[in-house]
Amino acid sequence: TxxxxxxxxxxxxxxxxxxxxxxxxxxxxxxxxxxxxxxxxxxxxxxxxxxxxxxxxxxxxxxxxxxxxxxxxxxxxxxxxxxxxxxxxxxxxxxxxxxxxxxxxxxxxxxxxxxxxxxxxxxxxxxxxxxxxxxxxxxxxxxxxxxxxxxxxxxxPHFHIPLQSGSNQILKLMKRRYQREVYTERVNKIREVMPHACIGVDVIVGFPGESDEHFLETYNFLNEMDISYLHVFTYSERDNTEAATMESVVDINIRAKRSKMLRGLSVKKRRAFYESQIGTHRTVLFESENKGGYIHGFTENYVKVKTPWNPELINTLHEINLTKIDDDGCARMEFTKIMNYQL
The missing domain is CATH 3.30.750.210 (Transcription Regulator spoIIAA)
Known part of the structure; x- marks a missing residue:
């Protein structure tokens, strides 16, 4: 204070x-x-x-x-x-x-x-x-x-829900207050009422005691689930935590390898989510930075889009159609209705 x-x-x-x-x-x-x-x-x-x-x-x-x-x-x-x-x-x-x-x-x-x-x-x-x-x-x-x-x-329609591990045994070691079945229920409920929603996931790799089998449980769980992207964290020891005193410490190199695998899965998941949105009608809010001659923005369901730079688009909302995905992973769009700005 x-x-x-x-x-x-x-x-x-x-x-x-x-x-x-x-x-x-x-x-x-x-x-x-x-x-x-x-x-x-x-x-x-x-x-x-x-x-x-x-x-x-x-x-x-x-x-x-x-x-x-x-x-x-x-x-x-x-x-x-x-x-x-x-x-x-x-x-x-x-x-x-x-x-x-x-x-x-x-x-x-x-x-x-x-x-x-x-x-x-x-x-x-x-x-x-x-x-x-x-x-x-x-x-x-x-x-x-x-x-x-x-x-x-x-x-x-955008939710970011921490998972941390797809293994119930590791979740118990982490003292999380749920098991993976609860996570599945939440994702299924979101998809039931908002099929177009974006769902982000936090996950930790290399927690003490995480075996190859535990990690594969997590990888397969996430691979099979209808999610949109991952935030991957490599476990690191923190003073004054219970985990810092646990046995079965995971080798640093193994942690890095598992992190790379899940980051690759995240790229795959985001691409699949973006592609599922092609042809849909969305609303984009444009941001303020000129990046390589383009202005970027996010749809309500967190698809990142870009269009040629125009400073008058900054902080304006527009109805658009998503048309394709560029090589850089951003979606392209076409205007359908101008909400706060006249072309």
Missing amino acids: EKFKITDYLNDLSKNDMGEIHSCEISEADFYVGSYSIGDRTRAFLKVQDGCDYKCTYCTIPLARGISRSDALENVLQNAKEISQQDIKEIVLTGVNIGDYGKGEFGNKKHEHTFLELVQELDKVEGIERLRISSIEPNLLKNETIEFVSKSRTFV
Whole structure:
């Protein structure tokens, strides 16, 4: 919490001071939870939650960020309204464990709202074109939330759901709060109500005790599942974690090999997802950077598209048809309806 007092500390320094260290124990921290930041002209990141009560054996977040706590619903809605007044087209909901929203206290007030209620209320905020949910745990992504997003005015069909391993034995060693069957249920539910949705996956390779058989379980599980891309993390030891003391450490070279295999699978999955979207009608939000003479943007279901550079397209929404995939993996498009800009 001292970072929010830095100007006070600096103003207290005299010319003869060499400086001081100010810190507090994690249990004494009065964390500032609610905030937002503008990533670029097109989107803002709205923080609704901080901390985590989970005790995953590889993770130091509970030690560093404290227990799960959430911003008050009225504060989140006020921040969303402020963002909407700045001509920002998309809001990404963020937090350490956002599916746990509503847990903990804000100030001296106990929360009375759930993540589903948060989503429902944000959907009513005027002036927001898109709302996107960042990473959410599979056991906390409820069917009611999936169904609401499928019919929502502003929430887009894009989910990023951590898996970490496709082996139930490794999930147990990690102390994850679900088994792979729960993950399958979530993906199947999304596909049932939103066949065009983009589904991203976090996965860790090389966790202590992960044998070749365990890794192949993960690879085959992901290969057979209807997902859209992977974020692959190579396990690395962290001090003050249970996993750092575990036996059956996986060789660094084997970790690298497994990571490469899953990154290759991710390329294959993303390509297949993009190709499944060719010929469909989508809405694209263009970003602000000129990359090699092209302007890029993302559809509501997170297909990256490009078209020849035109600065007047920046931060504008357009209805398009997806026409083909270029060699660089980006989709090409043709305009069908101009929403915020006249050609």
